Amino acid sequence: TLPRYFLLCVNYFFYGETVTDYFFTLVQREEPLRILSKYHRFISFALYLTGFCMFVLSLVKKHYRLQFYMFGWTHVTLLIVVTQSHLIIHNLFEGMIWFIVPISCVICNDIMAYMFGFFFGRTPLIKLSPKKTWEGFIGGFFSTVLFGLLLSYVMSGYRCFTCPVEFNNDTNSFTVDCEPSELFQLQEYNIPVVLQSVVGWKTMRMYPFQIHSIALSTFASLIGPFGGFFASGFKRAFKIKDFANTIPGHGGIMDRFDCQYLMATFVNVYIASFIRGPNPSKLIQQFLTLRPDQQLHIFNTLKAHLVDRGVLGSLEDA
Secondary structure: OOHHHHOOOOOOOOHHHHHHHHHHHHHOOOHHHHHHHHHHHHHHHHHHHHHHHHHHOOOOOOOOHHHHHHHHHHHHHHHHHHHHHHHHHHHOOOOOOOHHHHHHHHHEEEEEEHHHHHHHOOEEEEEEEEEHHHHHHHHHHHHHHHHHHHHHHHHHHHHHHOOOEEEEEEOEEEOOOOOHHHOOEEEEOOOOOOHHHHHHEEEEEEOOOHHHHHHHHHHHHHHOHHHHHHHHHHHHOOOOOOOOOOOOOOEOOOOOOHHHHHHHHHHHHHHHHHHHHHHHHHHHHHHHOOOOHHHHHHHHHHHHHHHHOOOOHHHHHH
């Protein structure tokens, strides 16, 4: 019962944060949701403390070690699975392309590494996975980078893949339609002099997202497989071949996601570090929920700042 209770608490905490971040306007319109949003972290902590006290009260003599063993495993499992699942949801809200391209790169690398290893593999890569070879590892890398560039080029032309999910106040619904950002607008790039004689071009047109896709596919090829090595070591430690037998010949669902979770975490960190900036619409939504005197104070502060920089004066002249 307690592991299921902690699973419920962790999901409530993470997805409550997501709802507050992405659906702020909708939350502010509903009184119950507004209260839950305001005290969300306190409620989440209170729920966790309740579970902690329940665990202490459930301790039984001669079973202490087993109970603490299960308590520790519950927290580790929640940290690995639920936390990273939460990051996947965040990636989805940034646009479907941030979800589809990374997982496709992992799948492509898995397939191509197997193909290159099957036909050309001679040199063992790591003892944890005796069938993995350097030939497959290197062949999978180049294949995945090329695949990521092509898939990114195709998907960058469709708004349904590139636009983030937003709540439309006018239609009272969620929309996936926007003016494409600079990441998804074709731009001209100069080809390095070394490659000009090879390809015969001086410039080429491509989406900026394709450059980011190189980073994503490189991670999927070079670091992503270590998620699989980690899973192999874990299974060897417990002397099991697969996590389950859900998929004949491939093990359980977790056997297919050992690299995906690591990839999802990287994508979330990558977006936060190099892509995401201040969101004007969210700032305006939060500004409108303030008291009139707070709004006026912010307005005067912003006006004084713009006047000092000369921006407001130039706008008035125009």
